[in-house]
Amino acid sequence: MKTETSIQGLSASLQTARAARKVIGFVATMGNLHEGHINLVREARRLCDVVVVSIFVNPTQFGPNEDFDNYPRTLEQDSHLLAEAECDILFAPSVEQMYGSRPRLTNIRVEKITEDLCGLQRPGHFDGVALVVTKLLNIVQPTYAFFGEKDYQQLAVIRQFVQDLSIPVDIIGVPITRAADGLALSSRNGYLSEEQRNTAPIIYQLLQQAKAKLLQGVALDVVLNDVKQGLDQAGFVVDYVEARATNLLHVETFEQDVVLFVAAKLGNTRLIDNLMVKYSKSIG
Amino acid sequence: MKTETSIQGLSASLQTARAARKVIGFVATMGNLHEGHINLVREARRLCDVVVVSIFVNPTQFGPNEDFDNYPRTLEQDSHLLAEAECDILFAPSVEQMYGSRPRLTNIRVEKITEDLCGLQRPGHFDGVALVVTKLLNIVQPTYAFFGEKDYQQLAVIRQFVQDLSIPVDIIGVPITRAADGLALSSRNGYLSEEQRNTAPIIYQLLQQAKAKLLQGVALDVVLNDVKQGLDQAGFVVDYVEARATNLLHVETFEQDVVLFVAAKLGNTRLIDNLMVKYSKSIG
Numbered sequence: 001m002k003t004e005t006s007i008q009g010l011s012a013s014l015q016t017a018r019a020a021r022k023v024i025g026f027v028a029t030m031g032n033l034h035e036g037h038i039n040l041v042r043e044a045r046r047l048c049d050v051v052v053v054s055i056f057v058n059p060t061q062f063g064p065n066e067d068f069d070n071y072p073r074t075l076e077q078d079s080h081l082l083a084e085a086e087c088d089i090l091f092a093p094s095v096e097q098m099y100g101s102r103p104r105l106t107n108i109r110v111e112k113i114t115e116d117l118c119g120l121q122r123p124g125h126f127d128g129v130a131l132v133v134t135k136l137l138n139i140v141q142p143t144y145a146f147f148g149e150k151d152y153q154q155l156a157v158i159r160q161f162v163q164d165l166s167i168p169v170d171i172i173g174v175p176i177t178r179a180a181d182g183l184a185l186s187s188r189n190g191y192l193s194e195e196q197r198n199t200a201p202i203i204y205q206l207l208q209q210a211k212a213k214l215l216q217g218v219a220l221d222v223v224l225n226d227v228k229q230g231l232d233q234a235g236f237v238v239d240y241v242e243a244r245a246t247n248l249l250h251v252e253t254f255e256q257d258v259v260l261f262v263a264a265k266l267g268n269t270r271l272i273d274n275l276m277v278k279y280s281k282s283i284g
Numbered sequence: 285m286k287t288e289t290s291i292q293g294l295s296a297s298l299q300t301a302r303a304a305r306k307v308i309g310f311v312a313t314m315g316n317l318h319e320g321h322i323n324l325v326r327e328a329r330r331l332c333d334v335v336v337v338s339i340f341v342n343p344t345q346f347g348p349n350e351d352f353d354n355y356p357r358t359l360e361q362d363s364h365l366l367a368e369a370e371c372d373i374l375f376a377p378s379v380e381q382m383y384g385s386r387p388r389l390t391n392i393r394v395e396k397i398t399e400d401l402c403g404l405q406r407p408g409h410f411d412g413v414a415l416v417v418t419k420l421l422n423i424v425q426p427t428y429a430f431f432g433e434k435d436y437q438q439l440a441v442i443r444q445f446v447q448d449l450s451i452p453v454d455i456i457g458v459p460i461t462r463a464a465d466g467l468a469l470s471s472r473n474g475y476l477s478e479e480q481r482n483t484a485p486i487i488y489q490l491l492q493q494a495k496a497k498l499l500q501g502v503a504l505d506v507v508l509n510d511v512k513q514g515l516d517q518a519g520f521v522v523d524y525v526e527a528r529a530t531n532l533l534h535v536e537t538f539e540q541d542v543v544l545f546v547a548a549k550l551g552n553t554r555l556i557d558n559l560m561v562k563y564s565k566s567i568g
Contacts, residue, residue: 007450021303098450105396106414106448111389130390135450164390166291166382166419 001083003090007139010091014050018141022049026142026169028133031055031092032072033081036177036185040146041085043174052140053082054091056098061128072187091140098135108134110157110164113248117153117261118272121239126157133158137169145169150176150184152259152274156248176273178204184273191269199234200271203262206230207275210260214277220254227262236264246276254279285367287374291423294375298334298424306333310426310453312417315339315376316356317365320461320469324430325369327458336424337366338375340382345412356471375424382419392418394441394448397532401437401545402556405523410441417442421453429453434460434468436543436558440532460557462488468557475553483518484555487546490514491559494544498561504538511546520548530560538563 004010017024025048027040033055044051055078062068075092082090107127114126137145147155155173162171177185182204183197192200206227213223220243228241243258245251251258256279263272288294301308309332311324317339328335339362346352359376366374391411398410421429431439439457446455461469466488467481476484490511497507504527512525527542529535535542540563547556 019305100447102447104448106392106394106445108449109391109393111391113389131449138450138452141452161390163384163386164388165392165415166422168422168425 001079001087001090003079003092005092005094006097007093010052010089010139013089014052014140017050023144024048024050024052024140024142026136026140026145027051027053028136028145028147029053029055029078030057030071030187031078032074032187032190033078034177034185034187034189036148036150038081038085039177040148040174041082041087043172044144044146045086047144047172048142050089051087052089052091052142053087054093054136054140056091056093056132056136058098058128058132059095060099060131061125063122063124066122072190098132107131108161108165110161113153113156113160117240117242117244117248118263119153121263126154129154130157130161134161134165134167137162137167142169144172146172146174148176149173149274150186150272152261153248182208184271186271188269188271192266196266196269199236199266202230202234203236203264203271203273204275207260207262207273211275211277214254214258220252220258224260227260231262231264236266239263239265239270285363285371285374287363287376289376289378290381291377294336294373294423297373298336301334302425307428308332308334308336308424308426310420310424310429311335311337312420312429312431313337313339313362314341314355314471315362316358316471316474317362318461318469318471318473320432320434322365322369323461324432324458325366325371327456328428328430329370331428331456332426334373335371336373336375336426337371338377338420338424340375340377340416340420342382342412342416343379344383344415345409347406347408350406356474382416391415392445392449394445397437397440397444401524401526401528401532402547403437405547410438413438414441414445418445418449418451421446421451426453428456430456430458432460433457433558434470434556436545437532466492468555470555472553472555476550480550480553483520483550486514486518487520487548487555487557488559491544491546491557495559495561498538498542504536504542508544511544515546515548520550523547523549523554 004013025044027044029037057071059068108130109127159171181201183201210223210227224241228238231238240263242261246257259274259276261274288297309328311328313321341355343352392414393411443455465485467485494507494511508525512522515522524547526545530541543558543560545558
């Protein structure tokens with residue numbers, strides 16, 4: 001595995017692959033890698049000739065009160081994991097390399113689907129994501145880019161601006177990787193105390209119960225309320241429990257495929273999860 | 285010359301050129317071509333292996349009271365001119381082809397340098413330009429893209445977002461093409477009556493006088509005021525007469541290279557022009 005820290009170095013490394021029309025796969029990360037990221041890399045490895053993974057803790061997607069400075073930087077360990085997963089090129093640029101020294105005046109904004117769920121508590125977050133992902137896609141110019149379904153709203157936002165800006169890439173969503181007890185893998189799980197870590201899998205248990213109830217014909221608002229109560233009782237501070245159509249538009253009832261979303265805090269750690277429930281006309 | 289009306293057709297036409305690593309040059313136009321556009325094509329022809337010209341009257345850069353519906357569509361004539369100028373591929377997509385049928389939720393906004401000069405009278409105009417140029421650059425993926433210095437603010441905005449979004453293209457500015465009497469060529473000159481057409485070259489004469497006065501040491505504000513008065517006296521309704529640094533930042537005095545900008549109406553026709561004045565320390 002090669003490591004490149006400059007855009008120029010990366011371009012040079014990819015020149016041969018581009019000239020040979022190789023299929024380039026790309027995974028964008030902020031590092032502190034876990035099995036969820038590695039599964040994205042494996043999927044890229046399966047479908048592509050050349051696999052590029054970026055590690056870049058992007059300042060523009062953190063709010064003023066968020067954890068940019070304290071976000072874990074574990075480049076050496078990440079590098080070993082990526083080499084094991086047969087990543088070809090690790091792109092690990094500095095903030096200066098990505099954003100340069102001249103003032104940036106351009107913003108990308110995706111309307112509507114960024115305005116609720118995680119967007120409500122994190123104003124500007126998805127603008128920062130759209131900016132950095134656009135830049136990374138323009139720098140790497142991959143055939144396929146892989147993003148986890150854990151950040152479902154992020155994936156939907158990326159699909160939207162890639163379409164709206166005609167960016168020449170196929171976006172591939174990869175299912176959530178879970179611990180044996182069901183907890184969705186996340187860099188932020190490392191912040192949990194042992195007790196909190198034991199409590200955290202309740203999120204997924206409640207989502208699964210919600211799915212079962214929906215399929216039994218229980219009303220959507222009742223089901224969502226049950227999840228909320230379950231989280232409250234387990235000691236979470238609920239940010240939201242919501243259902244959306246797969247394109248993130250609002251739904252009132254379970255009459256099409258829906259995605260159930262949870263965001264909730266355990267202590268200072270904000271956890272998110274989601275679960276899709278397929279609709280079949282025979283229900284109810 | 286090939287004409288392509290779909291993104292897929294264009295991609296197929298460019299596939300061989302891309303595989304052979306040819307240098308692709310791109311000129312984006314809204315059609316109704318004149319010698320100014322053709323000079324962009326000639327510059328592309330001079331520097332590139334493959335020349336692509338788009339003709340697309342982009343709805344998102346017209347304001348609600350602007351002339352989108354009445355903007356001249358002269359595809360057949362344009363097509364002849366482009367073939368004569370040895371354009372290789374004319375890309376002439378429909379609005380549906382460019383924007384699709386699913387709702388668009390993404391906007392690109394460039395701050396500060398879009399907010400005055402032409403941006404003041406045309407809110408949202410440069411957002412529309414940034415959107416369509418980003419889409420076209422992503423679709424054509426050229427090595428070089430050529431834009432006229434007549435739309436100096438547009439060129440500065442394009443350079444800015446291309447840098448900010450890391451779009452892999454070199455932007456080439458091409459000097460203004462003028463009629464023998466000095467009038468900057470523009471599609472909108474066709475709207476002028478014979479009398480107005482005879483008056484219009486005064487803009488350039490006043491800009492040249494302004495340049496001479498600046499080089500003689502006359503103060504910038506005095507010089508700008510003279511241009512404004514000259515336009516008033518000739519029957520123009522002045523929108524703005526301004527000086528800026530080459531990066532569009534404000535300047536109070538002539539102590540660096542400046543660009544003089546004019547926008548003024550003759551009847552219903554809004555004309556713009558600009559002239560750069562190089563600063564030399566020996567002045568004054």
